[in-house]
Amino acid sequence: MSFFDTDFHCHILPGIDDGAADLDVSLGLLHMQAAQGVRTVIATPHYRHHQQSVSRFLENRQTAFEEVKAHAFDGMPRILLAAEVALERNLSEVKDIASLSCAEMNTLLIELPLFESYHKWMAEEIEEISYRTRKQIMIAHLDRYVDMYSTKDYADILNIPDAIFQFNLSTFSDRKAKKLLKQLVKDEYPLVFGTDCHNLTGRKSNFDVLGKQMKKYEPSVIVERLFAGLE
């Protein structure tokens, strides 16, 4: 398992969120990922606290995972379970939020609100979540906010202690997102990538982009540390 064969963000589990609608789509995505060089996928179905309890989510996720496991094929990437947790006010007060982390990596993937401009409470809430859960925070698709966030907004997010920043591979087809990524690479922030694939049509896996675009990239020590003990 390494930086170059791990998809850190995807919606491949069947019937659990707006990702893979059924088992056929799940297996289709996993075949696609395998062909693109993925050996490990971190399955990150959406979790929204105002819609669902953590325990119900974990049950549903397990059922979806078992379904895929029962149809595993030769060369199928290993699946690690996690979640893409939508940031809400006071989310840090939810007792069992830590159980949404990726157990193997001890990371918690947090999604900033997609249709809201940046507010100070967001970074503060994330810091509180990190403090209370003792999990390493991973910020989902940092590239998604380039049309909404100012440089100062981004600086707030980038200042969250010990956070890791995840970019979607679609970054490479967006001028502004690419510029942000370039800056973060230069400043040596800990970065990881994901396909954020949802289906076999508009949002399929594009993992092959990673090898093409980041060939000479050396992942940060903080990121390499995530893989320790996982082989």
Ligand SMILES: [Fe+2]
């Ligand atoms: Fe996602």
